[in-house]
Amino acid sequence: MTILTETPGSKSITIADVAEALGVSKTTVSRAISGKGRIGNETRERVMKYIEEHDYQPNMIARSLAQSKTYNLALSMPGNSKFLDSSFFQQCMLGICKAAAAADYDVVVSMVENDPLSQLERMVKNHKVDGVILSCTWEDDVQAKFLKEQNFPFVTIGYSKDREIIQVDHNHKEACQELTSILLMKGLRRIALLGSNKRVVITGRRFAGYKRAFEKQGLTVDMELVNLDVEDPGLAENAVQDMLQKKVECIICMDDIICYQVLNVLKKMNVSIPTDVRVASFYNSSVLDNHAPAITSLKFDAAHVGMVACQTLVNYIEGQEVHHRTLLDYEVVLKESTK
Amino acid sequence: MTILTETPGSKSITIADVAEALGVSKTTVSRAISGKGRIGNETRERVMKYIEEHDYQPNMIARSLAQSKTYNLALSMPGNSKFLDSSFFQQCMLGICKAAAAADYDVVVSMVENDPLSQLERMVKNHKVDGVILSCTWEDDVQAKFLKEQNFPFVTIGYSKDREIIQVDHNHKEACQELTSILLMKGLRRIALLGSNKRVVITGRRFAGYKRAFEKQGLTVDMELVNLDVEDPGLAENAVQDMLQKKVECIICMDDIICYQVLNVLKKMNVSIPTDVRVASFYNSSVLDNHAPAITSLKFDAAHVGMVACQTLVNYIEGQEVHHRTLLDYEVVLKESTK
DNA sequence: CTGAAAGCGCTTACAG
């Protein structure tokens, strides 16, 4: 047990201290630091030298108040355990943090579990952040709706029909369409599609791509083979058995989490890949690296989409022009599992 | 393309507006809101009623400056891809966010990739946070050293010999000792231990537990069977082959990431579990849920350790007494893989 | 119980 006795950190030096030591005004010091406003070259150098030597660090709180700008970005993340198992959001967060740091912003996270609005609303109204990144969007997204109403700067990682919303995403529709087309061209017809939640926007986009691929070949989708609500591991087992009964030739899993489950179930049931059934997945995450057979999958650069989203938001906040919709590229990585 | 035209968000109402509308002083309004200082019951109610009706939201920036307190906590996370695949840190972050929200703090993340100090130093010196949570500690941890020197409040999720450091962790040593003891009691002797990085503190703690279990039985550890540097998937394959050549009877994997790899490699090599070799893992994460055979593992509640760490830090910051070392409990979940 | 005033550490018109 202990009690906090000393005040933490040593008292830092302020702009006033610098001004006094140098016999100039605070205004001058401020100008030297910010680089804004006319200032003599020699004066600036004197100031810069002093703050360098004395390790002056601006108090960002004070700057925030004066400028009404926090240099903080909020990142809304799903707090649901389904999502936590996937490394997508962590990778994405890494990209966001990097881009933010490069632009001198910090990122404060809000993990959404039940009430998606309370924390976000507080952050926005309390002036804790300058903008928001929504890392996972839903049909009729409550957060996006709120932010739009408030006219508060935000960007979604994920597609939205609403072109007023600034959005950055991988082209999930096209990706899933291409993957499906390839499978169709191999002569496969009974292709199952497994997703984990219908209400998440990307699920819908992928299904749209899947459907489009069939239509382009003049085929129609058999909705019996589409299950977009495989929420948890327990359901995966049922879903797989169901699909096998329906004599599917291939199973596309919308993310690696479902894919692990599916692979485990198939193994348990002694169904071999690709002989008995083919399997394809999304994300191509490293956990499947040593899997035999290697698993065909779509590959997205999660860190990259995070970076781009963050940069876009910062640009927007700082008054620059931004694209309202950015669709990033993907890769189809064909491996043994769909041979 | 678009340009930011309107100022985002509508102008919010301030304490001065409330004071004026009610014909009282700003001091009074402030007191009503904070609950500090004597104030008439009736006056307080009038104020509260007004701010309720007019949706007044305090400007936290201004409060921060006045109190020199940010109500922000920094969370330092490993940005290395090895760690990103594990859901431990995400779960942990969830717990931290919950506890922070409950105490009216926000959490700003810093993902450490190469330079562990630059961002942390800026945050601390720029007064962006009131305290720091280190979610992963290393031998001779640079961040911990810096924070200690600065006398800045922080807590580590992870054990430290240094009892001055406030630390919260699961009892990894005891956990690994118990698991190993159980295996020894089954008559197993050639027990391999695979870890992913020797320099991470928990790796060392677990090894210590493993060793202690042998010693308690009057046995000595065969260091040939201990490989604590299985950094990436590629190395997993070699490590497993190496261990099989050494005729191990059991493989303990220090985390589920390694374990997946090991399981994949064993399958590829047609080694069956538990007949040919037994396998045990850490974390018991849901990804292994449907694995056949079910995998014995140690189970830690990541969200819980995050919550406790965060609460402890908040208490410390707010001047309360705190335990300097908190060791949380774990579970040994015995399954088929070690039968 | 209540208020006037100073202060937190910056920025930024405005004036010179």
Next chain:
DNA sequence: CTGAAAGCGCTTACAG
């Protein structure tokens, strides 16, 4: 090119 002063929206001794 430089400075005095007001302001950002709160809190908090101090005085009454």
